[in-house]
Amino acid sequence: MGTLRIMEDEVDRLIEAWRRERPDLDVAPMEVLSRVSRLARHLDRARSQAFDTHGLESWEFDVLAALRRAGTPYQLSPGKLLKETLVTSGTMTNRVDRLTARGLVERLPDPHDRRGVLVQLTPAGRDKVDAAMADLLTHERALLGGLSDDDQQKIARVLRELVRPFDLEKH
Amino acid sequence: MGTLRIMEDEVDRLIEAWRRERPDLDVAPMEVLSRVSRLARHLDRARSQAFDTHGLESWEFDVLAALRRAGTPYQLSPGKLLKETLVTSGTMTNRVDRLTARGLVERLPDPHDRRGVLVQLTPAGRDKVDAAMADLLTHERALLGGLSDDDQQKIARVLRELVRPFDLEKH
DNA sequence: CATTTTTATCTTGACGTCGAGATACTCTAG
DNA sequence: CTAGAGTATCTCGACGTCAAGATAAAAATG
Numbered sequence: 123m124g125t126l127r128i129m130e131d132e133v134d135r136l137i138e139a140w141r142r143e144r145p146d147l148d149v150a151p152m153e154v155l156s157r158v159s160r161l162a163r164h165l166d167r168a169r170s171q172a173f174d175t176h177g178l179e180s181w182e183f184d185v186l187a188a189l190r191r192a193g194t195p196y197q198l199s200p201g202k203l204l205k206e207t208l209v210t211s212g213t214m215t216n217r218v219d220r221l222t223a224r225g226l227v228e229r230l231p232d233p234h235d236r237r238g239v240l241v242q243l244t245p246a247g248r249d250k251v252d253a254a255m256a257d258l259l260t261h262e263r264a265l266l267g268g269l270s271d272d273d274q275q276k277i278a279r280v281l282r283e284l285v286r287p288f289d290l291e292k293h
Numbered sequence: 294m295g296t297l298r299i300m301e302d303e304v305d306r307l308i309e310a311w312r313r314e315r316p317d318l319d320v321a322p323m324e325v326l327s328r329v330s331r332l333a334r335h336l337d338r339a340r341s342q343a344f345d346t347h348g349l350e351s352w353e354f355d356v357l358a359a360l361r362r363a364g365t366p367y368q369l370s371p372g373k374l375l376k377e378t379l380v381t382s383g384t385m386t387n388r389v390d391r392l393t394a395r396g397l398v399e400r401l402p403d404p405h406d407r408r409g410v411l412v413q414l415t416p417a418g419r420d421k422v423d424a425a426m427a428d429l430l431t432h433e434r435a436l437l438g439g440l441s442d443d444d445q446q447k448i449a450r451v452l453r454e455l456v457r458p459f460d461l462e463k464h
Numbered sequence: 465c466a467t468t469t470t471t472a473t474c475t476t477g478a479c480g481t482c483g484a485g486a487t488a489c490t491c492t493a494g
Numbered sequence: 495c496t497a498g499a500g501t502a503t504c505t506c507g508a509c510g511t512c513a514a515g516a517t518a519a520a521a522a523t524g
Contacts, residue, residue, distance in 0.1 A: 131453050132460045139362040140426075147426065151433035154445055155336060157452035162333030163379070164459040165326060181510085191310040201472060208334070213511050215474055237472045237519045255311075255318065262322035265455065273451055274325055280448050281328035282302050283439060288335040289303045352480085372502060384481050386504055408489045408502045 133157050165265075172261045176254045181207075183258075185217055186226060186251035189243045196243035199232065203241060226250060304328050336436075343432045347425045354429075356388055357397060357422035360414045367414035370403065374412060397421060 133156045140149045170180050178186075188206040189196045198206070204214045218241055221227040226247035232238030243251070266274060304327045311320045341351050349357075359377040360367045369377070375385045389412055392398040397418035403409030414422070437445060 129453075129457060131457045133453070133456065136362070139364075143362055143364055144423070144426065147430055148434070149430060150445070151430055151437055153449040154437060154440075154452065155433050157449065157456055158329055159333050159336055161452060161456050161459075162330050164456065165330055191307070191314060193310075193314055199472080200474090210512055211473065212475075212513075216510070232472095235472080235520075237517095239473070252315070255315065259318055259320060259322055262326050263319070265458075266322055266325060268454060269325075269451065274321070277448055277451050278324040278328065280440065280444055281325065281332060282300075282304070284436065285304065285328055285332050285335065286300060286302045287436075288332075370502075371504090381482055382503065383483070383505075387480070403502090406490075406502075408487095410503070 131157075133160060168261060168265065169258065172258050173254055175257060176250060178250060178254050181217060182221060182224075182226070183251065183254055185214075185221060185241075186243065186247055187255065189227065189241065190248065190251045190255070196248060197230070197240045199238055199240055221247070302328075304331060339432060339436065340429065343429050344425055346428060347421060349421060349425050352388060353392060353395075353397070354422065354425055356385075356392060356412075357414065357418055358426065360398065360412065361419065361422045361426070367419060368401070368411045370409055370411055392418070 133152065136156060137149050137152050140147065140152070166180065169183075173180060173183055184207045185203060188203055189198055192198050200211065200214050200218060203218075204211055207214070209217075218227060218229065222229060225244060227241050227243055230240045230242055232240050269277075304323065307327060308320050308323050311318065311323070337351065340354075344351060344354055355378045356374060359374055360369055363369050371382065371385050371389060374389075375382055378385070380388070389398060389400065393400060396415060398412050398414055401411045401413055403411050440448075
């Protein structure tokens with residue numbers, strides 16, 4: 123019986139180089155974490171491509187999706203939005219400005235707090251984000267195509283364990 | 294016997310919201326891919342923190358590490374460097390400028406091609422990247438702490454399968 | 465009530481990246 | 495040998511983000 127040939131990827135190349143140069147280090151963590159980082163980068167690009175079809179940028183989708191998830195009437199304050207999307211307030215002001223210019227959201231005064239503003243999805247914005255989301259999921263399903271349902275569940279469980287410490291530590 | 298309680302993370306929250314708002318969509322891919330993206334973002338921040346100790350920025354480490362991996366005499370052309378670090382040429386020029394100003398690399402003329410330049414690690418640059426790499430791995434090991442070796446190998450194998458299509462598609 | 469602290473959003477300037485174009489040199493074909 | 499194509503690097507203007515600070519309103523304190 124022959125050895126099972128496992129195909130290499132870029133991270134294998136990376137790790138091999140480090141092992142050669144620094145045999146004193148235990149580079150095992152890279153097997154998991156470097157792959158997570160690289161996969162995420164690839165996913166970002168794939169996402170951008172999927173959104174191109176809809177004339178949307180990734181950052182636009184992020185904002186619209188947060189509003190869409192909030193449910194009717196699809197309103198969220200800028201403060202809530204920046205917590206959801208993990209950007210700073212200056213960035214969010216800029217994003218809402220541009221989305222408003224494109225007619226995908228609008229700014230309303232918060233009736234309960236005169237400092238506040240509510241950002242609301244327009245019907246056009248809702249249509250766009252709904253179409254983009256469906257498309258995104260189709261693409262993502264394709265990327266996972268090779269994986270059995272069982273593998274997907276296993277990896278999801280492990281990833282949840284890895285992410286949780288980060289989700290807990292904040293605020 | 295009671296139900297095994299699986300703790301929730303932010304992605305569970307996200308998925309739940311989408312299921313509520315769009316029960317027509319199959320959002321299963323998010324279980325894996327959203328977690329990969331979020332984990333990667335957290336890892337970036339953890340990396341930055343680990344490098345802070347050494348007075349290094351993440352982008353600086355990326356360049357120095359590529360040179361370090363190349364082995365003696367720690368030289369790489371800007372072209373090779375930008376393939377390794379996945380940035381554009383304008384960005385690499387800027388990065389090399391700043392690393393040169395910090396005394397961590399130097400620019401040498403390529404003896405075989407007068408258009409070319411070789412970027413070389415200085416001794417100070419090598420010391421910095423070696424220390425930072427050791428530290429980074431220590432931190433990463435801690436992040437993986439909870440995972441059994443078996444789980445680590447399993448997830449690494451699955452991640453490799455997910456990344457490989459991307460690694461292949463680019464010539 | 466008046467004062468202070470906190471909260472919510474926007475403004476601004478600095479910075480890093482991108483990407484198109486410029487420049488200089490090398491390689492290939494005839 | 496020369497013209498044209500290809501390659502390596504740098505230049506530069508546009509853009510998005512960040513982070514500190516400004517402004518305004520609300521909440522807490524006495």
